[in-house]
Amino acid sequence: MDYAGSEPASAAVADPAMAIKILVAGGFGVGKTTMVGTISEIRPLHTEEVLSERGVGVDDVSGVEAKTTTTVALDFGRITIREGLWLYLFGTPGQDRFWFMWDELAQGALGAVVLADTRRLQDCFPAVDYFEQLGLPFVVAVNCFDGARRHDPVTVRRALGLDGVAPILLCDVRERDSVKEVLTSLVTYSVGGAFPAG
């Protein structure tokens, strides 16, 4: 990029700003917020979103305006690649009843990281099923907590019933280099196939 003498306005036209979404999914307490915090340049923003119960997968009440509301926690962090190009990591709501929120988060996303804990591997099944159905590329990152048995990725793949395509990595969500490796794997897996290796 040529910075010298370029007007900010003209640079913006030549190079439109773009924000890329990556989802971080997995069961409750698996380390989603920690992972976002390890790599984000801003303190992960934890917000509580207010939703009307009408949107929470209850029976259709045929136009009756629901008065009840509920809140759902959403964490996100940011990585600036350069001015005008950002990666956003969204920690997806853990509760199943917030699937509709996943739909919105997943729309247009680059892909997802499914965090797995081998002591409770079944907790990540819903996320794997969801992304498979949606056709959104994902990698499975097995968070190796202290004292957790270090599983062989082949064993995890078999347990999850995954085909041979989605990458499975071991990681430590507290380690920056480990999270970087997970994210570069996801980016390469999601879009790298269209381009020559490099």
Add this chain to the structure above:
Amino acid sequence: MTGDDPGPLIRLYGLTGGRARPAGESFDLVAIVTAVVTAAGAPAEPAGLVPEHLAALALCRRPTPVADVAAYLGLPLNVTRVLLGDLRREGLVTIDRPRPAAQTIDEGIYREVLHGLRRL
């Protein structure tokens, strides 16, 4: 924020007049928001804008993702979206349509992202 105290959220929704959805076409959490500036300068600010509207407007003089506006204002995403929907309705900002990452990432951006991640 704890689940026991709904006070702050109720107060936040006071900002939006109780609205949970923005006016007009929906937009993504990472849609880029840009303040409208014409040759004649920025459009006049209509009455009825709250300080949060003005803060968002000032921030979006540089193209800024919705999520960043929320982070900057310290407001929930839904509340932020309602405020940005108001600004769009008044013609003060434009909000780009969500574009799927897979279709918008060309080889140049792909390599920039990989390089950017590796040097973190």
